[in-house]
Amino acid sequence: MSYSIHHEKHYIQRTGWLRAAVLGANDGIISVTSLIIGMAASGASSQTLLITCVAGLISGASSMATGEYISVKSQVDIEKADLHMEAHELKHNPEHELKELSQIYIMRGLKPELAHEVALQLTTHDALQAHARDEIGIHENTTANPLQAAGSSALAFSLGALFPMFSILVSPERYVAMTVMIVGVLSLAILGGLSSYFSGTSLVKGSLRVTLWGIIAMTFSAWIGSLFNLQPI
Template identity: 75%
Template sequence: MYSHHHENHLIQRAGWLRASVLGANDGIISVTSLIIGMAASGASTQTLLITCIAGLISGATSMAAGEYISVKSQVDIEEADLHTERKELEKNPELELKELTHIYVLRGLEPNLAHEVAIQLTAHNALEAHARDEIGIHENTSANPLQAAGSSALAFSLGALFPMFAILLSPEGLVDKTVMIVGIISLAILGAISSYFAGTSILRGCLRVTLWGVLAMGFASLVGSFFDVSTF
């Protein structure tokens, strides 16, 4: 008697997790670096706040549009491949069966067993078998364009709120330091959360995300120090 053994795999999270982590990471790093760069140029607190709001709005919109276009392009390619494969299955079913058999042989099955597996999977759902094993299209790794765009925009906005709150709550004269500290802490938290959901090392995730963020902030501060907006 067959007993179903259920396992919780993490690959189903790939579609939304990638967009969310990318959006939040970009929201924290880009807006924080923007504020630090402006602060290094001598901009006032009011100017920094306006810059932060503008960065949040433009960044979230850009992330949503970019993510939608990127994922939609991938979906269009997959649909085109499926259309081609569907036509080949109608025109040359025997050749497609041999092709599927060859794939399973390359994966380690004996020729006779590979042929039998190919026959049974073709009888069950030929297009699904070829999509998964020949093209590499699987429902667990397919992303939804609208979901990816929404996740990315929302995550970017949430990430950009950290430097905004840092500006609002920071004492006068300590805005740049407060924004940088909050940015580093928020990046470390993001790295820990994303690593947790991905099932990888939390410490490694924190260090990886934080390191790149610190480099971006340092570079932005260096560039901003070349200017003095108070003279304009």
């Protein structure tokens, strides 16, 4: 008997790159925009703001790439250690591991006889893969790549930081802070909508969630910067 295979593209398969990209772009927009608004509130000139923006872009992208790589690499190392441990147990205690896998399927609702048969067949096919997926929770669809995560994060941060940089370049000096904030809010709303679209969730909720936190960060930065503005009003 032959069966036709229906392939579905699930949103969870995008986790590896989507998380890093959204986090990077969000951080690029919020952190650099807030930095510029804070500096502008302190009375800094447009030239100083532009230099600050470039410095924030370079340092932020480097920091995001490094942090994301170390984080994901640590996760990969832990997964490899768990797989090595599981391979050792399968080699030296195969019967115990078979019972353990059977018990997992029983707890998921299968009858003991069927659970044992399923565990036996999966063990015969690929024991380590079965235990990795059903006992440890490691699946190839959700495994992140350190270099991919680092690159996505750095690129996304840089793209996000370009919004406040563009705002500085096109805005008259007296309206720089307002222009940067408006562009920042609009770009966050678009980013929230895009991330929600790719993750299959509500566009409105995604946009509002990201935009609200961005406005809070920008407002707080503006207040802190204003404390250092000693110019006469």
